[in-house]
Every structure is written in structure tokens, then in C-alpha cells.
Amino acid sequence: MNKDTSVTRWIREITIPTALISYTYRATQKKFSKELARYHIGWGHFIILMILSDKEGQSQDGIAQSRGFDKTMIAKSVAKLEEMGLVRRENDPGDRRIKRLSLTKAGRALCPELKHIGFGIYSDLVKGFSDEESARMIEYLRRVAMNASDL
Amino acid sequence: MNKDTSVTRWIREITIPTALISYTYRATQKKFSKELARYHIGWGHFIILMILSDKEGQSQDGIAQSRGFDKTMIAKSVAKLEEMGLVRRENDPGDRRIKRLSLTKAGRALCPELKHIGFGIYSDLVKGFSDEESARMIEYLRRVAMNASDL
DSSP states (O other): OOOOHHHHHHHHHOOOHHHHHHHHHHHHHHHHHHHHGGGTOOHHHHHHHHHHHHOTTOBHHHHHHHTTOOHHHHHHHHHHHHHTTSEEEEEOSSOTTOEEEEEOHHHHHHHHHHHHHHHHHHHHHTTTOOHHHHHHHHHHHHHHHHHHTTO | OOOOHHHHHHHHHOOOHHHHHHHHHHHHHHHHHHHHGGGTOOHHHHHHHHHHHHOTTOBHHHHHHHTTOOHHHHHHHHHHHHHTTSEEEEEOSSOTTOEEEEEOHHHHHHHHHHHHHHHHHHHHHTTTOOHHHHHHHHHHHHHHHHHHTTO
16 A cells, blocks of 8 residues: 555654545545546536436436535536436426436446445445444534525 | 525434535535625635644645645646735745745735634534533544544
């Protein structure tokens, strides 16, 4: 392993949670970019596919809003996924302003592989955590995220 | 408070740490952008100023490397801070390829205000955490960041 010791030294010394969150975010993004390159998608596309694999028919703006994403960014990512034949976008029959998203057959077929990648990165992040520690960390992160939604 | 309940519902249900980290990162960035707008700087500039207020004379590439930042991004941010008269960049007398950074008088004068902003956001994020919980969360985040550096 060619680990840069200046990084590990910094991590050991820093006591500011925002800095650690930001570092982890960037390192995770980098790893996702590398893993997803062969599918010609980025992290934003990955997230949309995962959200739809969990529940289809969600509205495009609803997805953006509930997770604090920029609506224009989500719209652009969805347009690319549509172009790639992975996602279908349809107007809601009751309210034509609402766009409902679903996966195509190809999109659905891709999801297990993508989930595997996501789960692999997640497992790597909590390496060395006991089940109890892992559960407690998620509880803490959830409380921090809830506070962040009040910022 | 005009809190979007779809956000809080999502946070309560999600069990994926990467999603919570990414949400917290985005919400924090948004808050920083708002707070820093009046200084005409962004989050990246803020970080560089905070790093230098902690220790002057650090090298530009060293700062990038130890925190996993993109070197070009740091170079651009430093150039802007130099232009604004907040940071000074000098070649290392021993090795002219190394750029050493220090704060100008104006940069040093700005730091207490910026620290106050950073500390305010940090305090908001850990609202409701006891000292013990706060310390444990930082320990967990440090372990996660260490794992992230291995990705």
C-alpha cells in the first residue's frame, strides 16, 4: 500500500468533524468515480439509479428536494440516464408538471452490480467497526445530518 | 423554521453512512457559501486561510496532498487569495519549486471572524451531543476517514 503518511498524520491530529466529513466525502467520491468509469456514469447518476431501484415512480423534483440536491443537477443527470436508456421519465397523468421516473429493463439489470460497488465502498469505510459501533456511528451521523438540515 | 419534512423523513430512514456524510457535506457547504459570500470567498479559500492561521509557511502542494485536495484547485484558490491581498506566496529559498504560503496582515486580521463562522457551524452540527458523545463521534469519524484514505 502506497499510503501517503501526511494524510494519515493529518487525520490523526484533526479534531474538527466538518474537516473529517469533507475529507471522507472527497475520498469516497474519488473511489466512486474510478469504479463507475467503466459504466460511463458518475456518482450523481449512481445515486439516482439506487434511489429508483429502491422505489420506482418517484418524482424528479421530489428526489432532489428530499436529499438536498440541486434540481438542475438532478435534471441533467436524469436526462443523461434517459439518453443512455437506463431511466424513463414520464409526466404524471394527474399533474403534468410532475415528472415520474422509472428504470428501464437495462437500468434494472445494471442495479445489482452498482449496489455491489456501493456496498463494497460502504464496507471498506466501516472496516474495523463492531456491529454495535457501526450502529452507533449511523445514529450519530443521522443526528448530525438532522442538525445540518437546520443550518 | 421552514424545514422540509421530506428531508427529515429521508434522514430518519436512511441507514447508509455514505449518504448521510454526503448530505451533511452538501448542507454544510451551502451554509458556508452563504456565510462567506460577504467576504467574497468560498469554502476552499476559507480552508486555506484556516490552515495558514494554524501554521504559516506550509507549502502549497503539501497542503493539497495532506488533505486529499486537488493541487490545481488549491493553486487557483491561493492565486485568488494572493490577488485579494490575504495570502503571500514565496519560493522556498532551498528549493525554488516549493511555494511557501503565509498570511498578509489583512489575512491575519480576517482569521478570527472566519474562525468564529467555522466554529458556529461546527457547534450547530453537534447540537444535542454530550461531550462524551461528541468525542466518540470524532473518534468514529477519524476511523472512517482513515479507512477512506485506504480506498
